[in-house]
Amino acid sequence: xxxxxxxxxxxxxxxxxxxxxxxxxxxxxxxxxxxxxxxxxxxxxxxxxxxxxxxxxxxxxxxxxxxxxxxxxxxxxxxxxxxxxxxxxxxxxxxxxxxxxxxxxx
Numbered sequence: 001x002x003x004x005x006x007x008x009x010x011x012x013x014x015x016x017x018x019x020x021x022x023x024x025x026x027x028x029x030x031x032x033x034x035x036x037x038x039x040x041x042x043x044x045x046x047x048x049x050x051x052x053x054x055x056x057x058x059x060x061x062x063x064x065x066x067x068x069x070x071x072x073x074x075x076x077x078x079x080x081x082x083x084x085x086x087x088x089x090x091x092x093x094x095x096x097x098x099x100x101x102x103x104x105x106x
Contacts, residue, residue: 001052001055001067001069001086002052003015003019004016004019004097005050005051005052005071007019008043008048008050009048009049009050011043011044011045011048013039013040013043016039016043017036017039019096019097020096020097020098021089021091021096021097021098023089023098024096024097024098024099024100025099027100027101027102045075045076046075046076047075047076048073048074048075049072049073049074049075050071050072050073050074051071051072052069052070052071052072053069053070053072054068054069054070055067055068055069056068056069060087062090063089063090064087064088064089064090065087065088065095066085066086066087066088067085067086067088068083068084068085068103069083069084070082070083070084070106071083071084080105081105081106082102082103082104082105082106083102083103083104083105083106084100084101084102084103085100085101085103086099086100086101087099087100
C-alpha cells in the first residue's frame with residue numbers, strides 16, 4: 001500500500017498502474033483503457049501528496065485480502081480525505097489491486 005501511495009505521490013504513472021491486476025475494473029463504469037489514459041492526465045500536476053493511515057487488513061483467502069485505510073490526498077487545486085477499501089489478490093508473487101471502493105468522505 002505504501003508503494004502504491006508513493007508511486008501516486010511521485011506521479012510515476014507506469015509504476016502506479018503496475019499495482020493494479022488485469023482483472024481490475026474502474027468503479028465508475030468506464031473501460032480499463034480509458035481509465036488508464038485518465039491516470040496519465042490526472043497524475044500530471046505540480047505536485048501530488050497521498051498519505052494513507054489507519055490500515056486494517058482482512059484475509060478473505062490466503063491469496064485475497066481486503067485493506068481499508070484513510071487516504072489523505074492533496075494536489076494544487078484539490079484536497080480530500082476519504083476512507084477506502086481495496087481488494088488485493090496475490091498474482092505471480094505480487095499483491096495486485098483488483099477492486100477499489102471509496103467508503104466515506106470526511
